[in-house]
Amino acid sequence: MTEYLSIDRAQISGAGLALRTGPFVTHIRSPFALVAEGLVAMYPAEWIGALQDFADFHVHLAPPLNLRRWWHPQVVFHFDGKQPFKPLPADQAYAMLEWGLNWCISAHMHRYLMLHAGVIERHGRAVILPAPPGSGKSTLTAGLIQRGWRLLSDELGIFDRGTGEFVALARPVSLKNQSIEVIRKFAPDAIIGRTVHDTVKGTVAHLRAPQDSFERVHERARPAWVVLPRYVPGSKARLEVLTKGEVLMAVAEGAFNYSLLGAAGFHALSALIDRCDCYQFEYSDLEQAAQVFHRLAEGQDV
Amino acid sequence: MAVAWRLPPQGGLEWRQWQDSAVVYHGVSGNTHQISASAYAVLSALSDGAKTTSELVQHLANGHITRHDAVSTDHCEQTCEALARLGLIEPTA
Numbered sequence: 001m002t003e004y005l006s007i008d009r010a011q012i013s014g015a016g017l018a019l020r021t022g023p024f025v026t027h028i029r030s031p032f033a034l035v036a037e038g039l040v041a042m043y044p045a046e047w048i049g050a051l052q053d054f055a056d057f058h059v060h061l062a063p064p065l066n067l068r069r070w071w072h073p074q075v076v077f078h079f080d081g082k083q084p085f086k087p088l089p090a091d092q093a094y095a096m097l098e099w100g101l102n103w104c105i106s107a108h109m110h111r112y113l114m115l116h117a118g119v120i121e122r123h124g125r126a127v128i129l130p131a132p133p134g135s136g137k138s139t140l141t142a143g144l145i146q147r148g149w150r151l152l153s154d155e156l157g158i159f160d161r162g163t164g165e166f167v168a169l170a171r172p173v174s175l176k177n178q179s180i181e182v183i184r185k186f187a188p189d190a191i192i193g194r195t196v197h198d199t200v201k202g203t204v205a206h207l208r209a210p211q212d213s214f215e216r217v218h219e220r221a222r223p224a225w226v227v228l229p230r231y232v233p234g235s236k237a238r239l240e241v242l243t244k245g246e247v248l249m250a251v252a253e254g255a256f257n258y259s260l261l262g263a264a265g266f267h268a269l270s271a272l273i274d275r276c277d278c279y280q281f282e283y284s285d286l287e288q289a290a291q292v293f294h295r296l297a298e299g300q301d302v
Numbered sequence: 303m304a305v306a307w308r309l310p311p312q313g314g315l316e317w318r319q320w321q322d323s324a325v326v327y328h329g330v331s332g333n334t335h336q337i338s339a340s341a342y343a344v345l346s347a348l349s350d351g352a353k354t355t356s357e358l359v360q361h362l363a364n365g366h367i368t369r370h371d372a373v374s375t376d377h378c379e380q381t382c383e384a385l386a387r388l389g390l391i392e393p394t395a
Contacts, residue, residue, distance in 0.1 A: 245323025245336040252334050259332055263316055266327035266334060270318040 007036040007048065016060075018051040019043065022158075022169040022217055024109070026101060027055035030093065032075060034194070035061055038094030041193045042172040042206055044214045057104040061093055079104060088199070095196050095204055098174065102155050106256040112167065113261060113268040115157035116254035119166050120149040122297040125224035126166045128157055128276070130251045133201075136231030136283070139179040142207050143286035144293055146187035151213040152221060156256070161268040164275070165220035170213040172206035180205045186286050225296065226251065226276045229283065237288035239279040239302045247278040306394040307382050308352035309345070315390060317345055328390055335388060340381050345390065352394050355379050 011017060016029035039048060060078040064087050073090035076083055077100045088096050106114050117130035118141035131137035138154055145151040152168040159166055175183055183190055191208035226247050248269055252258045258265040283289040295302050309315060314329030324342035327334050347353060347361045359378045385391045
């Protein structure tokens, strides 16, 4: 039975709360009820509490200090006293928190190689799903974690360059537009948060990670496959082998800090690719996709 | 006098070859390139020191590249020129 949290609004508005996601601790302050509501819906109770001593990031989501807030309520994301983004409509406060957390990690945690990819695991082996927006990456990630795969992360693939393992965050999967209904139908018991319309990404909603992903968040996973997904309406689910060189180029292009890391980034990424079988994956039906990935995990013909 | 090719003296090249493909990282530009098997063989050969095109052809024919078209002088020249345009190799003079 999932244990749900109730957040003390006075605490998150005042001193704030600490959210622990994998190795990262974020100190969050906000007077917005949507932020508290989103945290309650998307994270396990034991990950949220009073700030003990150290936080990697200090964020504050607050209304702007101008008159506009009275007739078009907005939310501003503050990070260490700075405002890295333009204000958004107030009903996007929770989505802004999640996007802001992505930015906090990708802009600062350079001890890791950070890929724009979903990462899921089964039998201790990780599938990396890198892809540009619109490829169906998050939909596929969301679908597979409803069919027995463990979620390490959705937007950010966090690769520890020292150990050669992926780090788990088990943060919610960001669903967009039609994929929200697709996942509702595919997994009626899945917990999907409030739907927010008219964002820069269209309509968005967040999907809570399965309980197993929370419970095993400290388990890392070694990369075994890189799969570039491509949603093609009407297509039959199929994997096609790609060369390691092609895949390295595609992953590098979307990585958050590959260029910044220079030669160290190249060494890390090529070591990652060394260990992986590389594929492109076309799909239109999530159930078919889940069957193909099941065969992949079990070492059967794909 | 035949042109000899060499790797950039300031270094900064890293490469990786797999059975199916090869990539090179160019530290000066920060760019990564996917390269052909013959381009990889040229880079590998030049890591031993500068070579003329004919020396490269001979070197590649001696076992680094077995495909017939990869060891023709024309192909080798084109490969060297393509690598030079990317700043991955340069003429010695």
